[in-house]
Amino acid sequence: MRVLRGSLMAAVLLTATPTLAQAEDYTVGLLLPYSGVYAALGEEIDSGFTLALEQRAGEIPEAEITIVREDTEVKPPIALSKTRKLVLQDEVDVLVGVVSSGVLGAMRDFVHQSGTPLIVANAGNDDATGKRGSPYITRLSFSNSQVSRPMGPWMAEQGIESVFTLAPDYAAGHQMINAFTEAFEDAGGKVVGQDFTPFQNTKDFGPYLTTARASGADAIFAFYAGGEAISFVKQYESFGLAEDVPLHGTGFLTSSLYVESQGSAAEGVITSLHYAPAIATAENQAFVEAFSAAHGRLPSEYAVQGYDAGQALVEAIKSGATDRASLATALSEVQFTSPRGPVAIDPATNNIVQNIYIYKTVAGDAGMTQKILGVVEAVRDPAQSAQAVQ
Amino acid sequence: MTADLSFWAIQALNALQLSMLLFLLSVGLTVIFGLMHFVNLAHGSLYALGAFVGVTAAGLAGSYWAAFVAAPLVVMLVGILLYLTLIRRLRSAGPMNQVLVTFGLIFVFLDVFSIGWGDIALGLAEPELFSGRTEIFGIVYPTYRLFVIGVGLAVLGILAVIVSRTQVGAVIRAGVDNDAMAACVGINVERVFFWAFCVGCALAGLAGVVAAPVLSVTTDMGTAILIPTLIVVVIGGLGSLKGAIVGSLMIGFVQTFGAVLAPELAAILIYALLAGVLILRPAGLFPARG
Numbered sequence: 001m002r003v004l005r006g007s008l009m010a011a012v013l014l015t016a017t018p019t020l021a022q023a024e025d026y027t028v029g030l031l032l033p034y035s036g037v038y039a040a041l042g043e044e045i046d047s048g049f050t051l052a053l054e055q056r057a058g059e060i061p062e063a064e065i066t067i068v069r070e071d072t073e074v075k076p077p078i079a080l081s082k083t084r085k086l087v088l089q090d091e092v093d094v095l096v097g098v099v100s101s102g103v104l105g106a107m108r109d110f111v112h113q114s115g116t117p118l119i120v121a122n123a124g125n126d127d128a129t130g131k132r133g134s135p136y137i138t139r140l141s142f143s144n145s146q147v148s149r150p151m152g153p154w155m156a157e158q159g160i161e162s163v164f165t166l167a168p169d170y171a172a173g174h175q176m177i178n179a180f181t182e183a184f185e186d187a188g189g190k191v192v193g194q195d196f197t198p199f200q201n202t203k204d205f206g207p208y209l210t211t212a213r214a215s216g217a218d219a220i221f222a223f224y225a226g227g228e229a230i231s232f233v234k235q236y237e238s239f240g241l242a243e244d245v246p247l248h249g250t251g252f253l254t255s256s257l258y259v260e261s262q263g264s265a266a267e268g269v270i271t272s273l274h275y276a277p278a279i280a281t282a283e284n285q286a287f288v289e290a291f292s293a294a295h296g297r298l299p300s301e302y303a304v305q306g307y308d309a310g311q312a313l314v315e316a317i318k319s320g321a322t323d324r325a326s327l328a329t330a331l332s333e334v335q336f337t338s339p340r341g342p343v344a345i346d347p348a349t350n351n352i353v354q355n356i357y358i359y360k361t362v363a364g365d366a367g368m369t370q371k372i373l374g375v376v377e378a379v380r381d382p383a384q385s386a387q388a389v390q
Numbered sequence: 391m392t393a394d395l396s397f398w399a400i401q402a403l404n405a406l407q408l409s410m411l412l413f414l415l416s417v418g419l420t421v422i423f424g425l426m427h428f429v430n431l432a433h434g435s436l437y438a439l440g441a442f443v444g445v446t447a448a449g450l451a452g453s454y455w456a457a458f459v460a461a462p463l464v465v466m467l468v469g470i471l472l473y474l475t476l477i478r479r480l481r482s483a484g485p486m487n488q489v490l491v492t493f494g495l496i497f498v499f500l501d502v503f504s505i506g507w508g509d510i511a512l513g514l515a516e517p518e519l520f521s522g523r524t525e526i527f528g529i530v531y532p533t534y535r536l537f538v539i540g541v542g543l544a545v546l547g548i549l550a551v552i553v554s555r556t557q558v559g560a561v562i563r564a565g566v567d568n569d570a571m572a573a574c575v576g577i578n579v580e581r582v583f584f585w586a587f588c589v590g591c592a593l594a595g596l597a598g599v600v601a602a603p604v605l606s607v608t609t610d611m612g613t614a615i616l617i618p619t620l621i622v623v624v625i626g627g628l629g630s631l632k633g634a635i636v637g638s639l640m641i642g643f644v645q646t647f648g649a650v651l652a653p654e655l656a657a658i659l660i661y662a663l664l665a666g667v668l669i670l671r672p673a674g675l676f677p678a679r680g
Binding site: 040200 | 405407508509510604606607611615645
């Protein structure tokens with residue numbers, strides 16, 4: 001059913017009053033996984049994106065936005081052919097979406113060569129706004145090293161001297177761990193051991209957790225997401241490691257999307273991420289209220305990424321962009337206040353510049369919530385190479 | 391790497407726990423294979439169904455034990471439904487058709503899970519009785535994992551007694567050994583098949599609900615476990631209880647100690663083991679028929 005809905009052309013008219021004479025039409029290709037292992041993330045980003053367009057439609061009354069949804073199925077070749085279809089047949093003005101970095105890698109050259117602006121709403125591979133960057137690709141989500149790097153100095157400041165790292169054995173796992181390791185060792189800490197577990201093939205983390213404890217490290221730093229994160233956090237808790245090696249990591253470990261499934265096992269886990277529903281700003285409170293009213297639960301970082309992809313599009317249209325080229329330029333210059341704080345696009349990389357929050361997951365009145373321990377403001381990635389963005 | 395004895399003891403328990411989980415799954419599959427010559431690729435989906443039914447039952451009744459009872463029963467009922475509607479018709483259709491139909495069932499189940507339970511990963515809380523950790527022989531180990539090992543050993547014990555000591559067991563062994571001959575001496579082989587299939591499904595459901603508190607409950611959990619389970623069955627030899635237990639132990643220990651000693655090889659070790667066994671013993675270690 002989701003497949004069907006995803007692949008159907010859904011013409012959604014979001015204008016308030018298209019009465020002005022010079023009505024501008026925009027077609028948006030929303031390219032997300034509506035089936036497969038990341039279907040939940042696709043739905044979440046879609047919800048955030050449509051919420052942003054609904055809320056801010058009044059600011060661009062002359063714009064008529066049509067959304068065409070396509071399902072990537074998390075399969076690079078399928079995603080590429082859907083991209084071609086959106087660009088060549090539907091003639092979209094802008095593409096939005098992409099959860100998997102593998103999918104983004106497959107689409108990159110076609111997007112770049114066809115000169116279609118792409119707003120990346122998840123895929124965190126460092127290279128997408130680095131070595132394989134493009135002036136047409138603007139990332140409104142995060143980069144892998146951006147979310148894990150700030151944790152290095154922070155943990156060192158807490159007096160943690162040695163760390164054991166754990167992550168799944170694929171690009172994102174390596175990028176997050178490498179960025180953390182570099183930052184932590186620069187700050188005087190030492191990574192005493194690391195394991196990369198077979199990606200999506202590891203059910204039992206017991207052997208790795210036992211090894212991590214035996215390493216004598218002061219703490220664990222881990223990156224897992226989705227089903228693996230639930231298994232990992234629950235198994236960590238069941239082995240009673242909290243006293244010996246407290247669990248740290250990137251916030252995907254205890255995402256609000258599934259932290260309720262982890263329950264009390266997630267209590268006390270300290271993570272860094274670009275968003276947490278507990279951020280105490282007026283923008284975030286309004287966003288949390290609007291999202292919760294529509295979906296009956298708290299928004300996750302994925303929802304906020306979709307929301308900000310929508311906001312970036314609105315900002316670009318407001319600035320007067322009308323076609324692919326002007327949209328691409330406008331998108332790489334947007335800045336606005338997001339539920340996650342002030343955000344801007346770094347002209348050197350086309351990646352987002354944003355706050356990274358370090359927080360502890362705690363039990364609240366209505367389920368699990370976060371206690372913010374620190375904020376690292378305006379985190380930007382180093383430009384990876386000169387030819388990155390021409 | 392540490393030389394501490396308790397480290398290795400905990401790793402051995404980790405391996406045993408994984409082995410028992412694989413055993414619960416593979417024993418049902420191997421008996422269905424051996425007895426019915428039937429290739430049920432949807433066995434992993436029944437395992438996932440057990441976990442999902444468990445989550446729902448625990449949510450409704452507020453207790454893990456409701457899930458523990460409901461999951462095997464519901465999965466067995468679904469198994470009976472599958473038997474009556476599809477599998478009985480496919481009995482004489484040849485292995486290729488069986489593979490295709492049960493492969494198709496995997497996708498049907500995936501969508502059923504996605505529609506019924508959503509795409510967000512779920513979790514199931516451990517029962518109060520077995521939460522926390524227990525100290526045995528100076529080793530502190532999660533109590534629930536000991537419970538998993540206990541369930542596996544209990545099922546193993548019961549099945550071993552039934553297969554080797556009872557008349558039902560004799561009938562099953564006769565059916566696996568030579569079904570035509572068994573039918574000639576007056577055994578209703580088809581009915582034996584039916585009950586063996588039901589028990590196999592119930593065990594898959596049991597494995598699902600027992601695994602759920604340790605793992606996360608996701609729509610693709612059944613497909614992820616299918617390959618290790620098939621490897622256990624192939625290594626052990628089709629249709630053999632002894633093969634299922636030895637195969638499970640081998641895979642459980644190789645996977646666990648592989649992860650500890652050679653983490654970069656962890657992903658391929660079980661396939662290497664499979665290849666090695668197939669080269670030396672093409673019919674598996676303990677084939678049910680000689």
